Amino acid sequence: MNTDHAASAPAPFDLQGVKRLPILISLLIGAFFSILNETLLNIAFPELMVELNVSAPTMQWLATGYMLVVGVLVPASALLVQWFTTRQMFLGAMSLFTIGTLVCGIAPHFSILLVGRLLQAAGTGLMLPVLMNTILVLYPPEKRGAAMGSIGLVIMFAPAIGPTLSGLILDSLEWRWLFYMVLPFAVFSIIFASIYLKNVSQPTKPKVDVVSILLSTIGFGGIVYGFSSSGEGHGGWSSPSVYGTVIVGGISLLLFTIRQLKVREPLMDLRAFRYPMFTLTALMLIIMMMTLFSTMALLPFLFQGALGMTVFASGLIMLPGSLLNGFISPVTGKLFDKFGPRALVIPGTVFLAIIMWFFTQVSVDTSKTVFLILHICIMVAISMIMMPTQTNGLNELAPQYYPHGTAILNTLQQVAGAIGVAFFIGIMTSGQRHFLENSTDPANPGQIAQAMASGVHNAFLYGLGFAVLAVVLSLFMKRVKSSHAPHA
Template sequence: MQHSDHAAAEAPQPHDHVKRLPILISLIIGAFFSILNETLLNIAFPELMVELNVTAPTLQWLATGYMLVVGVLVPASALLVQWFTTRQMFLGAMTLFSIGTLVCGAAPHFSVLLIGRLLQAAGTGLMLPVMMNTILVLYPPEKRGAAMGSIGLVIMFAPAIGPTLSGLILQTLEWRWLFFMVLPFAIFSIVFAFIYLKNVSVPTKPRVDVVSIILSTIGFGGIVYGFSSAGEGNGGWSNPLVYGTVLVGAVSLLLFAIRQLRVDEPLMDLRAFRYPMFTLTVILLMIMMMTLFSTMALLPFLFQGALGLTVFMSGLLLLPGSLLNGLISPITGKLFDKFGPRALVIPGAAFLVVIMWFFTRVSTETTKPTFLILHICLMVAISMIMMPTQTNGLNQLPSRYYPHGTAILNTLQQVAGAIGMALFIGIMTSGQRGFLEHSADPTSPAQMSEAVVTGVHNAFMIGLGFAVIALALALFLKRTQGAPS
């Protein structure tokens, strides 16, 4: 493991005289527009179902597939950041993302649109680890809270604001403009990074473990594909294709984990899990990503399918919470530097439990101001948990584990988001279908609205269970000071 250790440890030497702000701005610009695309289409799903003539579970692959590709690519990032410079990784990733954006905007039908989304996801999957690893290298542990808060402004604000922006755009323009409007900014980020982004590490080009790459791809891909297929109505979990792909994925991940612990130069060094706060961080953030992305997927269906709201009004309801979510992240980062994680994460997790319970009680009679307040509170709770937890967990790792720690976190967050979205939409669809099967008049608009509410209730009950688990885990958090290299 000498090569990988050296690659992670060599970076801090020249950074005292490096101008950090231009590098941070370069990363934030590129990250914002690539991560924005994870939820940009969510509020347009009901419209796209009609225009592209596809079902909700099929359409969800525009979001699930995006996160799946990111989750499959990120495990290799610990290796890639040692093979290529910061500039090469970032510029290559944003170029790939821009090509995918153009393909999406010009897509004549669903299959081409999906291909474009997967190209976008490939760019995002290569870019995310560069951003996280660069922050860890540039900033000492005592200043990382504020720096990570700035990144949190992107990681949390971008996907949260996606439905709002798309709602505003779709009010006057067709769905293709969701991509055409992003493209100029993606190109601008390439130009800006070309001028200002500096390299923070020197490539050492360690050995490429092809077997590990294959095992991680089959593992993460099989699990997410299985969960996604479970909601498509083809027998659910009784379908051999569903439980078969999950089983193959689980076995592949087990073999992947065993191999990482045995080879000299692991693709993703799982020894990082020996640090308890990092392990706790991984579990908490997986729960948070499942909650965030599944909620962003469920609310548009509830607003438009059950309450009869327009796309514009749906986006407007999500705007205040999305804005507040992004603005709070830098503040929670600074508070973390001063008070540690427990002062933020425990109250945030308790708040999340209360909010998720309220979401299980909503109905067609629930007022728009109530939904507005609930969404604002949800975004505040998630903001109090995510960045402080992530910073605290990464701080405990020695510098040689930075590439591997960021790869583990980014991979499992993306896969958890994909599984969460697939699981929650599958539960919603199943509940909706079950309600209509026992309805006296399943074609009645009122009954169809009630069916959507029933499905959403079922999904939010599971979300409430996850929130309770998050609160229990938060009680075990301890502040970390950083481990020696």
């Protein structure tokens, strides 16, 4: 590899005497409440539409705008973590999140509420890259699995309890309490981190490439916005605001990629893909996010549209699996440290494919107990795959690629998430429409429920295809030792 164009190595930092656990706890507390807030508000949208007098497409900006800011900020995090210390990055991110939470809580109308959500998103967008990069610096490769498993617990546990917790709060309090109750914990996180969080890296302050930042913002922002908007009442893919932003985003990403391979100090060093296991990790992560969203996005439609369940009841059925996924993540992390990725990822992908096949067999007559068991099983399978795969890929990187590797993987999660939701909901809607077109009584509630089930079935077939592809890719995975030069 030509070192003239390599990512600049971070300045050495003395970690002797640094206590890892308080640092990890500081980061996890902040990450938990910032990620929790991603799913806390969605269930309150109907109430907010009435109180703030806005339409559903306008209200959806509270979700789309959040996703957009995170998608734009994560790529830039590779540069920011080299410009600022660990404490500066974390405290800055949590301060943004806390200010945004306060603004949301006191917002008199929709535009102020949206500003608060975007500030929250800015804090969240900077949180996970800082968390993952700090663990890569702080823990040696043989101990990273357990530490990354702790991240998995937070990533899955927080959004899992969000809708259920939100439903409980809204049963007795107004929507503003969704923010008021988070606020003291956010402030506590800042105070705790101010005391216990230590710097684990020395800023190198590489050159700021303004052109790369602009291309990254337009590229990732356009892709995330376009796919997120495609199913949100904007006219679908026939709307110029949807396909236009995706095309502009795609062209910008192509130019961004070309530029990253040419400049001396890239914003996001794509040479990390010269490490084969990291490349495999990126592919697996995209597939897993698509498969995950095939269930997370489709099951609520099936539960509420075909089975007639309430939002709260739907959340309760999906809660045990998501919670179990979070609690198992630290266990799979420790097993990864001991046995390596193949012992977890290969059985996990096979198990996932089997469960996805069972999902293709469900109907309106399937019992709630079966759905509960299937969801638990699929979340266990995902816990066996996600963090072990991610940890193994990052372990292969040389230290100078840590910020870039974490930024790449976190960006891919945002993009794959946006694409996954649009893709599977699009397939579901198409199948639903096709069923009703061939129905003798399309206005019949029973036929409408059957149409929803048919559309979800079609989408699950594609999810099964992604799961089978994951099985094939898992066979190529092998345990890596951290090195300082990429493989040829």
